[in-house]
Amino acid sequence: MTGAKNSGAKIPGAEILVRTLVANGVDTCFANPGTSELHALAAFDSMPGARCVPTLFEGVATGAADGYARMTDRPAATLLHLGPGLANGLANLHNARRACVPMVNIVGDHATWHRGVDAPLTSDVEGLAKPMSAWVRTVPDAASVAADTAEAIRAALTPPCGVSTLILPSDSSWDDTAAAEPIIVEPPAPAAPDADALRAAADALRSGERVVVLLNGRATRTEGLALAGRIAAATGAKLYAHTGATRIERGAGRVTVERFPYPIDLGIAALAGAKHVVLIGSGEPVGFFGYPDKPSRLAPEDCRIHTVAPPGADALAALRWLAEAVGCAGTPVPAQPLAPPEPATGALTADSVGQSLAALLPEGAIVVDEGISSSPMVYTACAGARAHDWLTITGGAIGIGMPLALGAAIACPDRKVVTVQADGSGMYTLQALWSQARERADVVTIIFANRRYGILQWELGNLGFRDMGPNARNCTELGRPDLDWVALARGMGVEGGQATDAESFNRLLTAAFARKGPFLIEAVI
């Protein structure tokens, strides 16, 4: 693309933005630009190897950048349009913040000299960004683009990693600058584990008292789980992954770990009798929501919390030290044997979908789980499947599933991605299907079509409500009319089919796994 403003040795700020990104390995941008970002967009065409993935809604862009980062441990960029465009991306930035993934979230703004006239699209972009960002800066001028972009990347990669929001006024994009040399970033290493907490945790693990170990971050990857599995095998400790763990490597050859339960009563029960909770890459166990007459902190009052490696500290170092300290050098890794079930037959339920998925899941698949009320059954069923990665909703902001799958597929084009998607949550960011079609992303989307916000109906019961009135029914049922997900997918260029029993589901899933590219299965459960 030929810019209107490019002369001599100086280059426009937008070009040094893209040069700096690419020089630091940030070569993929999930984009939904508007007028104020057109110079930045054009600059992506000035730099070989820089790729913009178009999205039709900003929540798709931010969710995809999260998925990309979970699978590569590197940031993607986004390109969003002013305050409202950022706002549309915030819910999935919230999830990314909870996932502790790196992201360079680039938001255009009006030219600095245009802000004062309060044009229709003017808003407080920094104010909107702060709640969901680890780092926020407005670039003051073109001369600052190189340094500020480098700082954004550095902040995003600083453990525990996070969302850097770089606000780029359009004159910073189009003005020329001589500060045109990209700065290469050296992000800091993770902090060392807490030595006192490690010693106390080792004592606890050797004490014979009940110990629960809660894992997230690097601790739920293959190496971390192997260490944790040996520690648990040697000491009798109980392992859980965080309810919203960022990425769990599981299936055959890995150490199987339960996720800490979402329902508050099950969470309290999971910790009953525990004298110690050891946190490795995770925060302490708390209620997902507050409930009348239930606690916020779920561990018993007499239970000690050992924060050996909070998010941002070196979880693997902590696990290695603990494995050494508890003397489990000779303990073998309790690896999961390959044990895929037969595909299910008969009625289609969350359980039978899980069984068939476990049977047919290809080696190295990435499962993206926004199954919500159907999620636990599928997670459990897939324990003995071929080796796979499991990505889930980290921050509770629904509408992450299909965007996350898009980003994972862009990050790992040689791996099959499977989205386990609740119908209600799926409607928040269904536009992701179009980007999957445009990019020929290798994603199979399984919609759990239970025609309701199942989790809300469950929570109504949990809260003691007995009979639903018309308003409560209207707001928790998804029927009248039913959503037709096969039509929705076709509307965005994604082929699909509806399954109403296990046999038709198995046929569709087998066909979807045998081909490349996006496909959607509406599983009516």
Added chain:
Amino acid sequence: MTGAKNSGAKIPGAEILVRTLVANGVDTCFANPGTSELHALAAFDSMPGARCVPTLFEGVATGAADGYARMTDRPAATLLHLGPGLANGLANLHNARRACVPMVNIVGDHATWHRGVDAPLTSDVEGLAKPMSAWVRTVPDAASVAADTAEAIRAALTPPCGVSTLILPSDSSWDDTAAAEPIIVEPPAPAAPDADALRAAADALRSGERVVVLLNGRATRTEGLALAGRIAAATGAKLYAHTGATRIERGAGRVTVERFPYPIDLGIAALAGAKHVVLIGSGEPVGFFGYPDKPSRLAPEDCRIHTVAPPGADALAALRWLAEAVGCAGTPVPAQPLAPPEPATGALTADSVGQSLAALLPEGAIVVDEGISSSPMVYTACAGARAHDWLTITGGAIGIGMPLALGAAIACPDRKVVTVQADGSGMYTLQALWSQARERADVVTIIFANRRYGILQWELGNLGFRDMGPNARNCTELGRPDLDWVALARGMGVEGGQATDAESFNRLLTAAFARKGPFLIEAVI
């Protein structure tokens, strides 16, 4: 619905919330609740006449509340889930803020005693709300619900009207309170116009110099336009409605007014030679965006700006005073004669869609215009159509069209609503179609399927970019694959058809106008 916590003379905070809303005429709630809002949701079933309209995405709820307010001049409520749910609604709150419409935006939050444990869905809700709200308050406890809800309503209705965000921690909902008497609100009247500015504007109008009058708010309704039209006829002043006017009453019997042009060069040309700009219900004319080497303020340097009635002041009083002052008592209202064209024939274009719509538009229709690059042609074509209201995108945050239409249809069930919808913008909040189907909203949606972000391709040219590279092309073209809007509509239970020439468009539009309920026409232009 039977609550778990209701005993004696005290009632739960959630019930006094709904009682206060309904007692003040806020009986309609566009809702997308989650767990932390279930007590509030249930309370809507405790109050006869309170109605929750379910939405599948929060931007639909906030956009619909805007449409409802534009047609009733009363606030609707929303019910949104925590920070991420609010975030999803912010883009259309931005538009509502620019529209100066009243809204009671209710956002649930964690129980006050649960916030400190940083549960996954915890975020800075007030921080997110402030940029897009005129008033924000977190209810501290159940005893404060009655007063805080009343204050939210009062703030929303205080001229120039705005978005009140009432943050409701779930313990404020479920705890019982004796403060159970609803408070009735008396909102203040609009401020009087500025007397000095009025006198100066009257002098300007009588001076023979070129005067441009920019109108918004009450000034673009029937009575205001009649006054403005007589003033213009008597003095030669040029009238414009604001580019993003909140609601324009137009068509046969009303005074036709152009909208101030969006393209910056046309805006500058519209003010060329003007010695005075008179603002009635509108801010001053500024560039929608800043552009290199173009001004922010569009009026000539020697032009005086007369702010006789800023948003929030009494625009009708200003117009009456000016009409008197310029002595146009005998000037007749230059009312638009009924002059619908014949339906178009031949190729389908934005112009021919506009012509056919003007020909067939039923009396009293509400046209919701998010046509973006196709909007000016349709607006112009409909000038001589039967009397209708025109609602458009006020703040430039795309994704308002179909939600706005939902709200207008709920507000005015006896009037036909027509959405003129660009395809790119429509994808942001397409979930509105499902709510239209659920509510049997009488809305005809016309999708301008030009398969591109036409406005961005135009702006690229405007900014001097000549050849698009692959990234710019990928991010401004909507094809590969084409969206199939008829399938998308069917997926959400809305019937539709595709038109590829004027004749097929006319047939579909005639059929759609002859029936009640939602229908979608994909106009391939």
